[in-house]
Amino acid sequence: MLFMVEMDVNVPLDTDQERFAALKQAEKERFQELQRAGTWRHIWRVVGHYSNVSIFDVADNAALHDILTALPLYPFMNIRVTALCRHPSSIHDDDR
Amino acid sequence: MLFMVEMDVNVPLDTDQERFAALKQAEKERFQELQRAGTWRHIWRVVGHYSNVSIFDVADNAALHDILTALPLYPFMNIRVTALCRHPSSIHDDDR
């Protein structure tokens, strides 16, 4: 089941840089784990912003909630969730 | 070059149904042509709305403008365009 998730990362000016770098590294590892599993199907940077547009493919709503709220950078994020589904005109069988 | 395009289709209540069906069919054909060409890389329906979230892969801004404003349903659409780029953490070479 597909969802668009838009994530904005807000880093306060007085953030401890070392601690944040560690969280970023953990975020990257968790992201790649989910990407390999096919759960975090797509990710793109939004030009000029510390933001991404992502497509998740999950079993259900609860799975998405658990994944998002456990992300290492979650406390720094604003998130918008949009439920998607396959478009009837698509010629790609797996355009999930 | 990647862009997210969000399209909302607004159909006034008094729209001529036959004429609109013809435009929809033309829209579908143009969409599939662009999908086959790899230009309209992804499309998803937004649940509960006559809207889609799409990813375009175009040569430049002008190409995107020409494609969007020539869509058969363009006069019925509200459109939001967001410039994207590859995410540095992605492990997929072609996650365009």
Place this chain on the structure above:
Amino acid sequence: MLFMVEMDVNVPLDTDQERFAALKQAEKERFQELQRAGTWRHIWRVVGHYSNVSIFDVADNAALHDILTALPLYPFMNIRVTALCRHPSSIHDDDR
């Protein structure tokens, strides 16, 4: 899988009353069919508005999309969809 759907019905001042009454009746019948099936789990009127707050329990996103866009009054509606999940503190096993 649970979703909150908020529906606002907008009736233009020049709407044909007879035709609209027929659509309302069809909407009511479809609603009750879905309510009996357990799909449209809850519905409440918003005080002072021709609007409702509803809870849907569906198999997946696509099922919700198909139900909503086929509602007889759908062309008159503005809709907001919010993905929900069970709250961890709830003591009700089936508080879906």
Place this chain on the structure above:
Amino acid sequence: MLFMVEMDVNVPLDTDQERFAALKQAEKERFQELQRAGTWRHIWRVVGHYSNVSIFDVADNAALHDILTALPLYPFMNIRVTALCRHPSSIHDDDR
């Protein structure tokens, strides 16, 4: 009498984790007490957010105000209150 209450919990990055955990525990206990009493009729998590959508069944406006403003996590919450009433099409006698 029914109200939808939407609660967003905002936890500043420098919140004392131990003190907040205690407030969360107190919130959970108060919630379950109200759930058992039938006052806090429904609660759902909003996917991806530290937010819930809840349905309250209270004697009157003042009762709701007293309950909400006394919640342990109230100082961390943004709250939206929407007055509801039974929907005339509902076939459930107690779809409160």
Place this chain on the structure above:
Amino acid sequence: MLFMVEMDVNVPLDTDQERFAALKQAEKERFQELQRAGTWRHIWRVVGHYSNVSIFDVADNAALHDILTALPLYPFMNIRVTALCRHPSSIHDDDR
């Protein structure tokens, strides 16, 4: 039980003046009936607008919904409903 109701009346430029005058007269009569009954406790004009701020004192949410949606000018109105309660500092016993 108290509610603030803010009503904006939108009169399209092509409204039939005679028919609208009749609705206004019916609205005034219904308003005064409710004012005499103590239900529509207060009403004020908003300066420069075809709008009012009103305080209703009703038995419950459903009563308010039934009153508002049956107003003769309701199809021309945008309405905002805010649940109120007595203020603890008030020295007036009946400042409802």
Place this chain on the structure above:
Amino acid sequence: MLFMVEMDVNVPLDTDQERFAALKQAEKERFQELQRAGTWRHIWRVVGHYSNVSIFDVADNAALHDILTALPLYPFMNIRVTALCRHPSSIHDDDR
């Protein structure tokens, strides 16, 4: 002359509780003084919020400005001011 004033009180999480309690007490005393004088004609709590809806009856705009900006809790408030006048349909001579 009548004005609706909507006041939201924002109390930062790290506010000194003792000092704030003193300001609240001073606010209450000032409010009751103005209520007795007929200047602060009405006040209601907004359900679920540390906010009120108030009706002021003042000599002129400057009088209202001086009263509001001198309130003990003014530095914690967001305020919206709306000029009102008597409604022509009201049957109450003094529904100010």
Place this chain on the structure above:
Amino acid sequence: MLFMVEMDVNVPLDTDQERFAALKQAEKERFQELQRAGTWRHIWRVVGHYSNVSIFDVADNAALHDILTALPLYPFMNIRVTALCRHPSSIHDDDR
């Protein structure tokens, strides 16, 4: 007593030009009458818009309401009203 009134004039594309010209002429005459009387103290065009920013000096709120709602172009206007008062730092005795 001073108020800032911001007026936006919205002229639908299908407006009868002759009738609108007559209303504009009536508006101009009424404006100049009020300007001569010192009631409509200032008026400025907003660059690029069919809008003005005006300062009114009126006896009370009701006087302003009666003036605004009787303007010939009032049915075409969106209006924002802001209550003003003399600024304490002003060195002009009559900077009303």
Place this chain on the structure above:
Amino acid sequence: MLFMVEMDVNVPLDTDQERFAALKQAEKERFQELQRAGTWRHIWRVVGHYSNVSIFDVADNAALHDILTALPLYPFMNIRVTALCRHPSSIHDDDR
């Protein structure tokens, strides 16, 4: 050349009162200097707010920018700038 400038002054709760009083005094002196020069033609308080509505008469855009950004309280302000021009209906030659 005329501009409307709307200034909101935001004073954080922990502002050093003595330092702020000095800035306010400097602001007042600068304001009166500009008022005497005819540059800051009008100023009014917005009722209930630490805000003003002002009319500036300046040589050009750059002059306005330099004046505004050099105001002693500028770091505490939110500012909205609106370009104005003489209204064609005005009977006052110098209603600048």
Place this chain on the structure above:
Amino acid sequence: MLFMVEMDVNVPLDTDQERFAALKQAEKERFQELQRAGTWRHIWRVVGHYSNVSIFDVADNAALHDILTALPLYPFMNIRVTALCRHPSSIHDDDR
């Protein structure tokens, strides 16, 4: 003197195509006349929209107002005007 003007052209679905084409042609001619004169210094299309971002260089506010409101497509436009000035860091003498 420089201004950014953002223009959105809204063409209702039932617009007479021939008449609109004539207005577009007139708009283009007027634009090129102003571009040649150096008044309409820059114009860019906004990708995906019937909108442009333009930079005007005019003698004063009134000149800009007269130009904009006399554009052939003005009745179809929403316009936002932003006063600009030279940036102090620019190395281009004439980056107007």
Place this chain on the structure above:
Amino acid sequence: MLFMVEMDVNVPLDTDQERFAALKQAEKERFQELQRAGTWRHIWRVVGHYSNVSIFDVADNAALHDILTALPLYPFMNIRVTALCRHPSSIHDDDR
């Protein structure tokens, strides 16, 4: 390829002035380097704000992203990015 970038610089009241001056100097140098390269084609100050409107001419989206997020003042900025393209009516060959 052309983009409009609007940058607002937000300087918290407690910013270290010396450190910020160094960042401003670095920003200016980087800006002039990009201006000389033709990448940062235009820049204008927004009157009354610590903001600019800029036109960038870049190879692609990724180039713009890398430039913007590496600006010395980037952590203090809010940024809006708008994709532009040449306007078909322009008579200037290089009005990029």
